Amino acid sequence: MAMNQNEEILSENNEAVADNLPANETPDVKPEVKESESQNESKLQSELAEQKDKYLRLYSEFENFRRRTSKEKLEMIQSANEQLIKALLPVADDFERAEKAFKGTESKDLEGIFLIYTKFKKILDQSGVKVMEAGAGSEFNPDLHEAITQIPAPDEKLKGKIVDVVEKGYLLNDKVIRFAKVVVGS
Structure with missing residues (x-):
């Protein structure tokens, strides 16, 4: 416009x-x-x-x-269920302690408890929870392990390595949700 x-x-x-121009001129x-x-x-x-x-x-x-x-x-x-799973991890620890305490006994009552524990582990596995592989003799990794104490190594091979696992560590979708509590040899 x-x-x-x-x-x-x-x-x-x-x-x-x-x-205003003459006739022969054009603008x-x-x-x-x-x-x-x-x-x-x-x-x-x-x-x-x-x-x-x-x-x-x-x-x-x-x-x-x-x-x-x-x-x-x-x-x-x-990681939506991370807080819930963190709260349930002590229950898994209690089941493991009960399993160790009743290991040699055979009872129909205990069979039900072990079935419940097996079902509980499957649910944790389906949720993406994995147990950390931290056994005696493996390397200490501060990103995965929490050293609660150091003791003199019973063997030269165990210096700077894990001597005992006090509490298992857990991963949720490859993210640490609980560090493994270990004893390290010095």
Whole structure:
């Protein structure tokens, strides 16, 4: 609309100039019009390029946001039950102590307890809970183990290694939820 008004004004000015010129002279206005059109066109091209750049940046920001939130949702789902599982780990420890205490005895009453314990372990396994492999003689790893004490090593091979496991450690989807409490040989 602004271009039409400008063109009308230019044409009126050209007619006024043409009226005042002698008959053999014609006004030379067309190069100025072409020049202003090319300036407008280059201005529009630069604005278009700027808008495309803004659009691409906004689109990439949105894609990054979408990926980040989907990753956070997945992590939340995987560790949603972490607090509940942490609270149930002492129950698993109690079942293991009971199993060790009644290991040599044969009783129908104990069979039910061991069935419950087996079912409990399966539920933990299905939830992604794994027992840490920390046995006597394995390397001490501060990322997985918590040393509660150090004792003189009964054997030279056990220096700086685990001598005894006091409490098992557990992983939930490869994330430590309870460190293994161990005794280290010095």
